[in-house]
Amino acid sequence: xxxxxxxxxxxxxxxxxxxxxxxxxxxxxxxxxxxxxxxxxxxxxxxxxxxxxxxxxxxxxxxxxxxxxxxxxxxxxxxxxxxxxxxxxxxxxxxxxxxxxxxxxxxxxxxxxxxxxxxxxxxxxxxxxxxxxxxxxxxxxxxxxxxxxxxxxxxxxxxxxxxxxxxxxxxxxxxxxxxxxxxxxxxxxxxxxxxxxxxxxxxxxxxxxxxxxxxxxxxxxxxxxxxxxxxxxxxxxxxxxxxxxxxxxxxxxxxxxxxxxxxxxxxxxxxxxxxxxxxxxxxxxxxxxxxxxxxxxxxxx
Amino acid sequence: xxxxxxxxxxxxxxxxxxxxxxxxxxxxxxxxxxxxxxxxxxxxxxxxxxxxxxxxxxxxxxxxxxxxxxxxxxxxxxxxxxxxxxxxxxxxxxxxxxxxxxxxxxxxxxxxxxxxxxxxxxxxxxxxxxxxxxxxxxxxxxxxxxxxxxxxxxxxxxxxxxxxxxxxxxxxxxxxxxxxxxxxxxxxxxxxxxxxxxxxxxxxxxxxxxxxxxxxxxxxxxxxxxxxxxxxxxxxxxxxxxxxxxxxxxxxxxxxxxxxxxxxxxxxxxxxxxxxxxxxxxxxxxxxxxxxxxxxxxxxx
Numbered sequence: 386x387x388x389x390x391x392x393x394x395x396x397x398x399x400x401x402x403x404x405x406x407x408x409x410x411x412x413x414x415x416x417x418x419x420x421x422x423x424x425x426x427x428x429x430x431x432x433x434x435x436x437x438x439x440x441x442x443x444x445x446x447x448x449x450x451x452x453x454x455x456x457x458x459x460x461x462x463x464x465x466x467x468x469x470x471x472x473x474x475x476x477x478x479x480x481x482x483x484x485x486x487x488x489x490x491x492x493x494x495x496x497x498x499x500x501x502x503x504x505x506x507x508x509x510x511x512x513x514x515x516x517x518x519x520x521x522x523x524x525x526x527x528x529x530x531x532x533x534x535x536x537x538x539x540x541x542x543x544x545x546x547x548x549x550x551x552x553x554x555x556x557x558x559x560x561x562x563x564x565x566x567x568x569x570x571x572x573x574x575x576x577x578x579x580x581x582x583x584x585x586x587x588x589x590x591x592x593x594x595x596x597x598x599x600x601x602x603x604x605x606x607x608x609x610x611x612x613x614x615x616x617x618x619x620x621x622x623x624x625x626x627x628x629x630x631x632x633x634x635x636x637x638x639x640x641x642x643x644x645x646x647x648x649x650x651x652x653x654x655x656x657x658x659x660x661x662x663x664x665x666x667x668x669x670x671x672x673x674x675x676x677x678x679x680x681x682x683x684x685x686x
Numbered sequence: 687x688x689x690x691x692x693x694x695x696x697x698x699x700x701x702x703x704x705x706x707x708x709x710x711x712x713x714x715x716x717x718x719x720x721x722x723x724x725x726x727x728x729x730x731x732x733x734x735x736x737x738x739x740x741x742x743x744x745x746x747x748x749x750x751x752x753x754x755x756x757x758x759x760x761x762x763x764x765x766x767x768x769x770x771x772x773x774x775x776x777x778x779x780x781x782x783x784x785x786x787x788x789x790x791x792x793x794x795x796x797x798x799x800x801x802x803x804x805x806x807x808x809x810x811x812x813x814x815x816x817x818x819x820x821x822x823x824x825x826x827x828x829x830x831x832x833x834x835x836x837x838x839x840x841x842x843x844x845x846x847x848x849x850x851x852x853x854x855x856x857x858x859x860x861x862x863x864x865x866x867x868x869x870x871x872x873x874x875x876x877x878x879x880x881x882x883x884x885x886x887x888x889x890x891x892x893x894x895x896x897x898x899x900x901x902x903x904x905x906x907x908x909x910x911x912x913x914x915x916x917x918x919x920x921x922x923x924x925x926x927x928x929x930x931x932x933x934x935x936x937x938x939x940x941x942x943x944x945x946x947x948x949x950x951x952x953x954x955x956x957x958x959x960x961x962x963x964x965x966x967x968x969x970x971x972x973x974x975x976x977x978x979x980x981x982x983x984x985x986x987x
Binding site for chain 1: 761769800801802804805806807835850851852853854856857860861864865866890891892893894895896898899900902903904906907908923926927929930931
């Protein structure tokens with residue numbers, strides 16, 4: 386028999402392809418659970434039961450607050466939570482409360498952030514930014530959040546000033562899995578090839594579509610290894626991104642927040658440019674951001 | 687009852703996803719036929735019967751020469767036809783003859799072209815280049831062949847001097863059909879948005895991955911139409927390509943050879959740069975190139 390977990394509140398990160406939840410007491414994590422019932426596989430009427438399946442055992446007799454970030458707040462999600470317009474603090478205002486049938490639940494979904502010019506949006510990363518800032522008091526600089534849609538975010542005095550999204554991760558996945566390059570790109574890694582390709586991508590970003598086909602041609606003509614092709618594909622894409630994002634990182638304090646392996650790639654790509662990037666784990670800052678949102682909601686309601 | 691077609695020889699363009707054949711007498715086309723039995727759906731043992739299903743009615747009592755260009759000569763094709771290394775004439779040497787069971791067939795598969803530095807390959811386009819040159823005597827300049835993998839080809843004195851392949855078409859297809867942009871990109875076209883995006887893509891090619899996500903953000907925040915998003919996606923990608931291909935087209939005589947709609951896009955993107963591109967139809971030049979290869983093979987065997 387296991388001890389029963391009595392959550393004070395529940396933190397939820399509801400992404401496109403996954404659902405993760407944590408039973409919390411204050412800022413302490415008591416238990417975690419996850420499922421693959423992300424936004425992409427759910428209709429609005431499915432969310433409450435998907436959540437209860439995962440966290441039902443953590444609920445007590447009273448009402449338990451549930452704080453949700455991510456795609457559950459998208460237009461195609463549970464209930465649209467809109468966007469707060471930058472410049473603004475990353476979290477704190479505009480949470481929406483979807484209707485729920487179970488009286489033990491009180492759910493708040495956090496909004497994303499939007500920017501008018503150039504047009505941009507984020508949803509979920511704002512919570513990571515809030516968590517990072519809560520763990521790094523006084524941080525003033527740039528946060529890079531690598532992923533499917535990598536974000537570069539300028540933060541000052543606790544507010545998000547501006548940001549820019551790059552589709553680098555999604556383009557990498559499409560090219561390596563579904564383009565003609567799938568025949569040339571395989572498992573493994575080649576650190577030197579990555580570093581060369583970053584430099585090359587930064588120097589001639591416009592040549593990307595041609596450099597990419599060269600990977601195919603070199604594998605046909607010169608036996609380019611699948612590992613080197615993978616590292617070069619990644620390096621060329623990240624190099625082009627770094628050139629475009631230069632106004633963000635040049636001469637700034639930079640933190641890279643994301644999954645360990647991807648964060649290390651970005652940090653190593655920035656190092657030759659003289660940028661010593663701090664790093665932070667995405668899950669840890671997500672939890673810290675949800676905790677901060679929970680505290681703010683408790684104070685204001 | 688239809689007249690029986692007696693082909694002197696048969697021209698075949700065997701692509702990844704389709705097979706097209708023409709019954710020929712000299713340079714005159716007597717009949718055409720096509721099927722979807724491209725390289726992607728065939729094993730080496732399937733090619734002869736796929737061909738006979740299409741052209742069987744055109745064969746007489748004797749041996750009919752069949753000249754094949756395209757992916758049937760790839761490593762995964764009917765029989766590998768290798769590559770001729772540039773600089774060299776686009777066709778004329780190195781055809782391979784796959785084993786056939788039917789005594790009425792004499793099949794020759796044309797090789798592609800390869801380039802060592804930067805590594806590059808083509809297969810099929812060399813035949814279009816030969817056909818274009820046979821129809822445009824004395825042409826000295828650059829041929830652009832837009833498609834899934836767009837080629838820019840420098841031609842002088844009847845030889846291919848150098849070339850460069852851009853994955854622009856494949857990237858457009860992946861992004862518009864399979865990325866997050868599929869929610870924003872739809873049917874229709876916006877000529878002004880295309881022209882603006884070409885200019886933008888040429889000016890800041892490094893910002894491509896960010897400009898792409900802006901299409902999604904503008905459709906969420908500002909109601910960007912699906913037609914404008916499609917035209918901008920195309921323009922951004924072609925603009926970046928034109929910047930990288932500038933050494934090819936700047937100050938050169940330029941011909942665009944391809945399907946009508948795509949050729950017109952490239953020609954209209956080049957016009958503001960002062961390039962008045964000639965255009966030629968891809969099917970017509972393919973046939974002319976296969977005819978030239980047939981004549982060369984007849985002389986040398």
